[in-house]
Amino acid sequence: MRNIGTAQPDAGRPAAAEPLSGVDEALDWLAERRKAIRCECGILPLEELDQWRTAPGTGDLEHDSGRFFRIEGLQVSTNQGPVGEWRQPIINQPEVGVLGLLVRRVAGDCYGLVQAKMEPGNIDTVQFAPTVQATRSNYTRAHRGAATRYLEQFEGAEPGRVRVDVLQSEQGARFRGKRNRNMVVEVFEDVPVSDGYRWIRLDILRQLHLQDNVVNMCLRSVLSCLAPADSPSERYLHTDAEVLSWIVRAKIRHELSTRGVPLAETTGWHRARGAIAHESGKYFSVIGISATAAEREVHQWSQPMIAPRHEGIAALLTKRVAGVDHVLIQAKTEAGYRDNAELAPTVQCITENYRSLPAEQQPKYLAQATDIGPGRCRYRGYQSEEGGRFYRQQNRYFITEVEPDFPDEPDGDHLWVSLPQLQHLVLHSNYLNIEARSLLSCLYAVPESTW
Amino acid sequence: MRNIGTAQPDAGRPAAAEPLSGVDEALDWLAERRKAIRCECGILPLEELDQWRTAPGTGDLEHDSGRFFRIEGLQVSTNQGPVGEWRQPIINQPEVGVLGLLVRRVAGDCYGLVQAKMEPGNIDTVQFAPTVQATRSNYTRAHRGAATRYLEQFEGAEPGRVRVDVLQSEQGARFRGKRNRNMVVEVFEDVPVSDGYRWIRLDILRQLHLQDNVVNMCLRSVLSCLAPADSPSERYLHTDAEVLSWIVRAKIRHELSTRGVPLAETTGWHRARGAIAHESGKYFSVIGISATAAEREVHQWSQPMIAPRHEGIAALLTKRVAGVDHVLIQAKTEAGYRDNAELAPTVQCITENYRSLPAEQQPKYLAQATDIGPGRCRYRGYQSEEGGRFYRQQNRYFITEVEPDFPDEPDGDHLWVSLPQLQHLVLHSNYLNIEARSLLSCLYAVPESTW
Numbered sequence: 001m002r003n004i005g006t007a008q009p010d011a012g013r014p015a016a017a018e019p020l021s022g023v024d025e026a027l028d029w030l031a032e033r034r035k036a037i038r039c040e041c042g043i044l045p046l047e048e049l050d051q052w053r054t055a056p057g058t059g060d061l062e063h064d065s066g067r068f069f070r071i072e073g074l075q076v077s078t079n080q081g082p083v084g085e086w087r088q089p090i091i092n093q094p095e096v097g098v099l100g101l102l103v104r105r106v107a108g109d110c111y112g113l114v115q116a117k118m119e120p121g122n123i124d125t126v127q128f129a130p131t132v133q134a135t136r137s138n139y140t141r142a143h144r145g146a147a148t149r150y151l152e153q154f155e156g157a158e159p160g161r162v163r164v165d166v167l168q169s170e171q172g173a174r175f176r177g178k179r180n181r182n183m184v185v186e187v188f189e190d191v192p193v194s195d196g197y198r199w200i201r202l203d204i205l206r207q208l209h210l211q212d213n214v215v216n217m218c219l220r221s222v223l224s225c226l227a228p229a230d231s232p233s234e235r236y237l238h239t240d241a242e243v244l245s246w247i248v249r250a251k252i253r254h255e256l257s258t259r260g261v262p263l264a265e266t267t268g269w270h271r272a273r274g275a276i277a278h279e280s281g282k283y284f285s286v287i288g289i290s291a292t293a294a295e296r297e298v299h300q301w302s303q304p305m306i307a308p309r310h311e312g313i314a315a316l317l318t319k320r321v322a323g324v325d326h327v328l329i330q331a332k333t334e335a336g337y338r339d340n341a342e343l344a345p346t347v348q349c350i351t352e353n354y355r356s357l358p359a360e361q362q363p364k365y366l367a368q369a370t371d372i373g374p375g376r377c378r379y380r381g382y383q384s385e386e387g388g389r390f391y392r393q394q395n396r397y398f399i400t401e402v403e404p405d406f407p408d409e410p411d412g413d414h415l416w417v418s419l420p421q422l423q424h425l426v427l428h429s430n431y432l433n434i435e436a437r438s439l440l441s442c443l444y445a446v447p448e449s450t451w
Numbered sequence: 452m453r454n455i456g457t458a459q460p461d462a463g464r465p466a467a468a469e470p471l472s473g474v475d476e477a478l479d480w481l482a483e484r485r486k487a488i489r490c491e492c493g494i495l496p497l498e499e500l501d502q503w504r505t506a507p508g509t510g511d512l513e514h515d516s517g518r519f520f521r522i523e524g525l526q527v528s529t530n531q532g533p534v535g536e537w538r539q540p541i542i543n544q545p546e547v548g549v550l551g552l553l554v555r556r557v558a559g560d561c562y563g564l565v566q567a568k569m570e571p572g573n574i575d576t577v578q579f580a581p582t583v584q585a586t587r588s589n590y591t592r593a594h595r596g597a598a599t600r601y602l603e604q605f606e607g608a609e610p611g612r613v614r615v616d617v618l619q620s621e622q623g624a625r626f627r628g629k630r631n632r633n634m635v636v637e638v639f640e641d642v643p644v645s646d647g648y649r650w651i652r653l654d655i656l657r658q659l660h661l662q663d664n665v666v667n668m669c670l671r672s673v674l675s676c677l678a679p680a681d682s683p684s685e686r687y688l689h690t691d692a693e694v695l696s697w698i699v700r701a702k703i704r705h706e707l708s709t710r711g712v713p714l715a716e717t718t719g720w721h722r723a724r725g726a727i728a729h730e731s732g733k734y735f736s737v738i739g740i741s742a743t744a745a746e747r748e749v750h751q752w753s754q755p756m757i758a759p760r761h762e763g764i765a766a767l768l769t770k771r772v773a774g775v776d777h778v779l780i781q782a783k784t785e786a787g788y789r790d791n792a793e794l795a796p797t798v799q800c801i802t803e804n805y806r807s808l809p810a811e812q813q814p815k816y817l818a819q820a821t822d823i824g825p826g827r828c829r830y831r832g833y834q835s836e837e838g839g840r841f842y843r844q845q846n847r848y849f850i851t852e853v854e855p856d857f858p859d860e861p862d863g864d865h866l867w868v869s870l871p872q873l874q875h876l877v878l879h880s881n882y883l884n885i886e887a888r889s890l891l892s893c894l895y896a897v898p899e900s901t902w
Contacts, residue, residue, distance in 0.1 A: 096703055159689070165696035181699060238610070244878060245608075245616035248632060252547055338789070427695060428879055 019199035033116035045274020059264025119387030172334025209445035224437035250331030310352035315369030470650035484567035496725020510715025520544035570838025623785025660896035675888035701782030761803035766820030
């Protein structure tokens with residue numbers, strides 16, 4: 001689970017000296033950390049997880065302490081998508097975690113304090129993560145591991161130093177009402193840099209998104225809330241009032257009703273051979289994993305995780321209007337959202353689930369958004385999702401410029417929103433979903449963008 | 452219930468001619484309507500309500516159609532306030548209703564289309580209401596009454612004409628997760644004015660707040676979202692980032708956990724003599740009422756209502772900082788909120804509940820906020836709450852300027868927020884609670900305010 005046993009260096013050791021100021025240098029340091037943190041992950045039957053039990057009666061998976069998270073069942077009804085009603089396993093993690101990035105300005109440049117963090121589910125296991133990435137169970141030390149480094153910088157931040165502070169959702173198809181506190185706090189004084197942490201110039205950090213599976217999901221989420229610069233223009237396709245009204249209309253049009261059910265009663269899902277899977281072979285399965293990390297204080301643990309069946313796609317169409325970047329957002333309903341809809345990328349789907357469907361039932365704009373022809377592709381890459389809960393899940397991300405004749409007023413659940421409008425909405429809770437925030441963070445890596 | 456059988460005039464009758472352009476004229480018209488709509492309300496035992504039943508097993512009160520609303524039980528745990536855990540009856544009304552005001556600009560003046568609306572719980576029964584005030588059960592005609600007048604102007608509004616569109620909460624101590632769609636739509640063409648409706652100049656409508664029990668709660672809620680003018684200044688006591696961060700901290704500090712329970716199992720509450728009341732005699736009771744209105748199409752109906760035991764107080768402290776009005780808001784938790792906290796007035800309480808407590812346990816700032824000495828009182832008056840659900844509930848509202856030596860940084864759950872910041876937040880869902888929105892609407896009636 002997140003942050004269990006983060007490496008806590010001896011306070012007496014010398015801090016890493018210079019900030020990372022180049023992409024190659026940053027990647028070299030990450031490679032070094034990947035070698036140093038010798039970690040191994042393996043799949044384990046759910047019955048063999050240490051300190052995790054199957055609750056009698058419900059079949060829910062829960063930690064002996066009652067903390068961290070539990071996997072339970074959810075009954076879902078919605079008028080969105082091809083299936084109107086279903087049951088599924090879902091992660092219930094009611095605690096609000098902290099995803100916090102310390103930033104500092106030196107001689108006109110802005111730097112962020114990142115860590116090379118091991119998460120068992122991540123591709124290549126160790127990726128760049130925010131300064132603090134911890135659930136409440138972690139930082140209140142339910143695992144009896146070490147204290148969370150730098151936490152006091154966020155929990156006790158002077159109000160005038162807080163640049164971003166917003167509660168954001170995560171994958172609504174996997175988490176029930178989960179949200180984390182995304183924070184950016186500016187420091188003016190020297191902060192001791194622990195082993196495994198480095199200052200990095202923010203433009204270099206943004207460029208690292210151009211590499212596959214290097215910037216972890218939590219860091220992308222925090223960076224999406226920190227616009228690189230104010231946008232100069234206000235000539236947008238829609239007024240702010242129009243955008244807000246479109247969102248309200250979507251929330252009313254999209255119906256969503258859910259209620260918790262015992263995991264043992266999730267129709268269509270079966271526990272066999274140490275895992276829980278859907279009888280169709282689709283969606284995901286719930287598996288057990290064991291992890292060891294040589295450099296960590298808590299050297300070994302095991303936990304349940306969600307293993308995806310297929311790769312997902314998240315794609316954003318963009319268009320320049322009167323010199324201002326606009327992105328085509330989609331109002332989307334996911335079972336675990338706290339409201340009926342959030343703003344998702346233009347396309348967000350698991351391609352495999354649609355392979356058998358005829359062309360007219362394919363996700364809208366899928367072909368256009370994944371067109372990687374010259375001049376139209378602005379970004380493409382693989383990024384890992386929540387490596388503390390999802391096992392080796394990487395999704396394919398695209399940002400694609402539309403042809404000039406693409407309509408200004410597409411039908412239904414899509415709307416062109418200017419980049420400055422999006423930068424404003426992301427400062428409030430539960431507008432942009434995690435996939436849209438990931439893509440916003442990737443967009444900041446694209447040099448020709450205007451902001 | 453709301454809007455059941457709103458009077459639908461014969462389309463052939465001549466429309467009310469001139470807009471209301473003076474306070475006396477507006478009050479005269481209201482007095483006339485109060486006479487024309489001959490209505491009578493009486494208390495009825497819950498057992499004698501027509502088309503309402505007590506659900507077997509749970510004891511919940513529900514309509515035979517399953518629509519409108521139901522009264523059920525709620526189990527509440529919170530770390531806020533003197534009591535940590537309790538059960539109570541609560542209104543579950545999952546449908547999103549429309550509270551919509553049509554506005555029109557003529558020769559530099561702005562007008563709103565209001566109705567004189569009868570609601571059984573309102574003081575004096577008939578008050579000024581928005582153009583449309585209807586639950587979904589009403590406007591989909593679950594009561595088999597007339598269609599909701601002007602609804603198409605809101606449901607089918609061209610995006611460019613929508614000035615305000617936001618989902619807002621209502622009393623969290625009484626409603627579970629209820630929210631209504633607050634809308635302001637501008638029209639440019641002539642709209643036929645039905646009997647019982649009038650155009651009124653918005654500054655006159657705002658001045659009507661200075662009268663007790665004349666502007667109903669739904670209209671105050673809509674008007675709170677429509678700032679009279681942009682504020683020129685940006686010299687605020689706190690930055691926007693500081694305000695947003697303060698709200699997030701409050702949401703994390705305030706814990707709230709609720710779950711539905713059968714109404715029959717709300718410990719401490721007893722059904723006897725045709726009503727449900729708390730054994731302490733405090734809080735509120737659930738009663739039945741019957742209503743008749745001579746001018747309405749559905750002439751007679753009955754329904755459950757909440758009858759308060761005591762009057763409430765909602766008070767806002769204000770302070771001018773660098774020429775800009777600031778108001779002292781409070782982060783407050785109520786059982787039915789969709790999130791752990793919303794922004795409430797400086798003081799919001801039922802005084803009677805605190806009478807027996809020693810001075811140090813009295814609500815903070817109560818004495819200062821209700822000080823009506825010369826020069827400090829900016830507003831005071833009685834306003835009715837939700838007349839479709841609450842029986843004769845009027846609360847006392849105050850807006851009071853603080854002494855110059857009042858601290859800029861009060862402790863705990865209070866923060867100075869500039870009026871322009873508040874005007875921005877109210878455009879997003881679930882920031883300002885209904886009492887704060889009522890007071891914002893009243894503040895716009897105070898001539899010496901700056902906005």
